Amino acid sequence: MDMSGPEQLEGMHVAAFTRANDEPDTIFHAQRIPDSLMDMGAQTAVTALYQTALPVGGAVLDLMAGALSHYPKEAQFQRVIGLGVAKAALEANPVLSERVVQDLNDEPTLPFEDDSFDAVTLCDGLAYLTQPLAVLMEIVRVLKPGAPLILTFSDQFHAAKAVAIWQALEPADRVRLVSVLMSRTGLAELDTGEVVPPEDLTAWRDTVHAVIGRKPRT
Secondary structure: OOOOOOOOOOOOOOOOOOOOOOOOHHHHHHOOOOOOOOOHHHHHHHHHHHHHHOOOOOEEEEEOOOOOOOOOOOOOOOEEEEEEOOHHHHHHOOOOOEEEEOOOOOOOOOOOOOOOEOEEEEEOOHHHOOOHHHHHHHHHHHEOOOOEEEEEEOOOOOOOOOOHHHHHOOHHHHHHHHHHHHHHOOOEEEEEEEEOOOOOOOOOOOOEEEEEEEOOOO
16 A cells, blocks of 8 residues: 555545645644534533443553543543644643654554554544545554444534545545445444434534444454
């Protein structure tokens, strides 16, 4: 697979994973407030999902992490590693025990051993990956057999940095795209869902979409 530029995947437009702004992500995000684009209601929904899906007591990796990981406050883990492009955001994240600054579009190889993690979380990140299959294959490599990738996203994103196919699709089709990519990398037992904001909560407007897949045990 050519790692020098955006991936070109069978059945998808050759420019599917190109972006309008090719400025290095480390520079782009360093110039912005290290916070989530999700509103508070959506963030709470992600935390509720993590409450049920994250293996307490294990080693977890928050990929493309920022200042917030949305992990439940009461959850205890052996290790919580955050990998992201913005050093200041990672340093501001209170739940991380270890921090790695890395641009996955520049270097998709994860600096971790095989079968290292009991779970990987990726919140509002896939929209920005120019080599999503390469990154997902690395996620599969570092997950322990049977461990989950918990991938979540809202309908909000940085238009300058989101890849072309993400911007062209409707939310339901983005879920299908994520499912296709995860299936192509060998993740199994895919489970999809969404949480729609209640009509009586005006502070919560962002629908949260989730796809969970597990590394096969054999």
